[in-house]
Amino acid sequence: MRRTICFNNKPVIIGASSIAGPKESEGSIGKFIETTLNDDMYGEDTFEKAESKMLFTAIKKAVDNAHKKEDEIDAIIAGDLLNQIIASTFAARNFPSAYLGIYNACATFAESLTIGAMLIDGKYMNNVVCSASSHFSSAERQYRYPLELGCTRPPQAQWTVTGAGSTVIGAKGSGPKITSATIGKVVDYGVVDANNMGAAMAPAAADTLITHFRESNCAPCDYDLIVTGDLGTLGSRILKDLSWEKGYDIEKQHVDCGELIYNLCESEYQGGSGAGCSAVVFNSYLMERLRENKLKKIAFMATGALLSSVSSQQGDSIPGIAHLVVVES
Amino acid sequence: MVFEIFLTYLKVFVVGGAICTIAQLFINYTKITAGKILVYFLLAGVLLQAVGLYQYLVDFAGAGATVPICGFGYLLADGAIKGAKIGLFEAITGGTTAAAMGITAAIIFGYIFALIFKSKSKRN
Amino acid sequence: MKTSNDCTNQNFLNYVKSISPKTKQRRSLIRAFWVGGVICMIGQTFRYLLEFGLGLSGDELSSYVSMIMIFLGALLTGLGVYDRIGKYAGGGSIVPITGFANSVVSPAMEFKTEGYIYGTAAKMFIVAGPIIVFGIASSVLVGILYFIGLRIF
Known part of the structure; x- marks a missing residue:
């Protein structure tokens, strides 16, 4: 596989x-x-x-x-x-x-x-x-x-x-290039709190990230940035801990779109989430930096919590997923 | 007279505040959502009045005991008990009759204000 | 097929719990206390006004007070103020009857875009419906129990 x-x-x-x-x-x-x-x-x-x-x-x-x-x-x-x-x-x-x-x-x-x-x-x-x-x-x-x-x-x-x-x-043109991608799988560690989506998504993010490192024979230091979608402050910490456990230290490279998008004074909450979160950050800040060549190679990994209001009402846990795309300038 | 009113306000504040603080304790320490807390407090009011206790709190603290949602439960149970003394029909309808004003007000004002106002987005 | 229970990784959940930020307990309790207390004092003020001004008493008095409080809760919800109060006070604004009004008006406003019948009217009680259901059901139960009890003893 x-x-x-x-x-x-x-x-x-x-x-x-x-x-x-x-x-x-x-x-x-x-x-x-x-x-x-x-x-x-x-x-x-x-x-x-x-x-x-x-x-x-x-x-x-x-x-x-x-x-x-x-x-x-x-x-x-x-x-x-x-x-x-x-x-x-x-x-x-x-x-x-x-x-x-x-x-x-x-x-x-x-x-x-x-x-x-x-x-x-x-x-x-x-x-x-x-x-x-x-x-x-x-x-x-x-x-x-x-x-x-x-x-x-x-x-x-x-x-x-x-x-x-x-x-x-x-197919043709100039600009940053997409060189590889790792497709995520659904990972569920049994988190049921619909308000704590960072914790629900972090295991999926760790799984995709580690699979990517293993299958493409690379290490965190090969990337200028490892960008996650919307793990938030808490989820980011869990991701760092989980990948550190498997022998990958991403502390230096990791940044989270959810943490990035709002000002830190609003840190009362964990940061942004939603499909638009990673889409906005990727197409604004990251794109700009890639074009300027300030970032040469990034791993962009958006994370998703696959819950619906029906499933959480019925008491089901929240499965997570993460897809990773490598973009080089 | 002035002192009495002041004392009543103090009682209202303390009892009303205490009931809300118990609700906040539930929110902090359990995963019970707001809707469920309202139901539990209502049932607590019904139960306490059914065994005859809530009346004492109402006599003591007035609005401090009737304004929280358990006061609504008290009203329902009180109506049912008063009705039960008259007959079966009144026992069944008594609670709803006593709460009729509250439910009617919620529906009428709810509908009117929903017609007038619109949900606004918020930023924090 | 796996169920949600099969997925539970207790070690992970304990770890998540240990690093999750905690609600500021004391602050939230104080806020709930004073806001809840003040809302009840407003209710008491209307009680006095109706009692001494219009000479109401008993069930009539408390019904009118409820009505006024529900009106205020509904108005503040419409003006977009009540959710601010709720964010600040938590239980302090949920439990008073104004919170009940808020839970009726907020979905009614929200679902207006789906029409006045299936939107506003039908969705009005998605949060507050259980209160009516359990309230009336329990009052009928209490009434019947009292009815039987009074006839037997």
């Missing part, structure tokens, strides 16, 4: 775009985000429509940034957190391209990059768009409580990112 894929034809990231809500735009990576919103309704009348519009904008701008026309895009691979991934579907309705809807909770963006790179590397397609989105208000309502319900948040809770990110991958 082998879960790591090497892309011999090196698919190129030719365009990227990110969009985020007001809270994210004020965060530490806010200045790298292409479109920042003052109002997270984005001129729509429901939060779901706003999320869909954000994703639409991110895809459109990424295609523009890649200097492509809409009909040059062969496929759109997108996902989000809403039931039946409606935000992605309704955003894709506006484009002539083929559409693949995917769901892996907050790991969706890494999954879409992996599938996109496979399509390009296999020479099935020339240009694909990979994207993901999430919206605090629509996710809150779906996974937790109504917005106006006066309840407390436990200190291990995370904050769903309002934002979307989109990447155009092409």
Whole structure:
């Protein structure tokens, strides 16, 4: 069994775009985000429509940034957190391209990059768009409580990112290249607390990361950064401990998008989460640094907690998943 | 008179605050969600009144005992007990009759305010 | 097929528990105490006003006080203030009857986008429904037990 894929034809990231809500735009990576919103309704009348519009904008701008026309895009691979991934579907309705809807909770963006790179590397397609989105208000309502319900948040809770990110991958062009990917497996250590998703996802992240190191014969020091999606402060610590246990010390290289996206003064919670979290950070800050050559090789690993409100009501534990993509400038 | 009112307010504050603090203890030390806490406190109020204890707390602390949700339970149980003295029909409907104002107010105001206002996003 | 129980890795769960951040116990208790106390004092104020102003008493008095408190809870929820109070006070704003109003109004507002019948009206009681169900069921039980008890003894 082998879960790591090497892309011999090196698919190129030719365009990227990110969009985020007001809270994210004020965060530490806010200045790298292409479109920042003052109002997270984005001129729509429901939060779901706003999320869909954000994703639409991110895809459109990424295609523009890649200097492509809409009909040059062969496929759109997108996902989000809403039931039946409606935000992605309704955003894709506006484009002539083929559409693949995917769901892996907050790991969706890494999954879409992996599938996109496979399509390009296999020479099935020339240009694909990979994207993901999430919206605090629509996710809150779906996974937790109504917005106006006066309840407390436990200190291990995370904050769903309002934002979307989109990447155009092409067979030709200049830009950072996707060189390999490790597809995650579902790992469940029996965490049942839906507020502690970092702990639920960290074992899956450790599994994917260690599998990647073993199968591609490399070590943490081969990477400038090992970026995880949305483990948060607590989950990051668990990941470091778990991989240290297996003999890999990632302390120096590791950084978490969830920790990165908000200002540290909001450390009352564990940081950001949601499919949009890793998508926004990847398409803004990381992309910028890769283009500037300040980062040469990064392992980008988005993590997802595969729960639904039904499964957690029924008392099931929360399985986690993590997909890893290696990007070189 | 002024002193009496002050004393009542003090009792209201302490008893009401204490009931809420017990709820907070449940939130801190167990994984019970807010909705379940409301149900447990309501049932506690019903039970305490069924054995005749909650009345003492209401007489002692007034709104401090009736405003928390266990006061709603007290109202239900009290209505049922008063009804039971009259007949079977009143025993069954007594609780709901006593709580009718609360339920009606929740539905009417709930619907009206839901029509007027919209859920707002929050930032922290 | 594996069940969720088969997956439980107790060592890991104990380890997670040991490093998870704790709620600030004392602070949260103090906040719950004073906010809960103040909400009850507001209730007492209305009690006095209705008692001395309008001459109400007994069940009528407490029903009207409940009504006013529910009105205030619903209004503050609509204005987007109650969730702020709830974040600060926790149990202090959940347990008073205003918290009950909040748990009725908040889903009603939230699901308005799904229509006035299947959204607002149907989803109104997703949080507060159990309170009505258990409240009425337990009161009927108490009523019947008392009815039988009074006739026998």
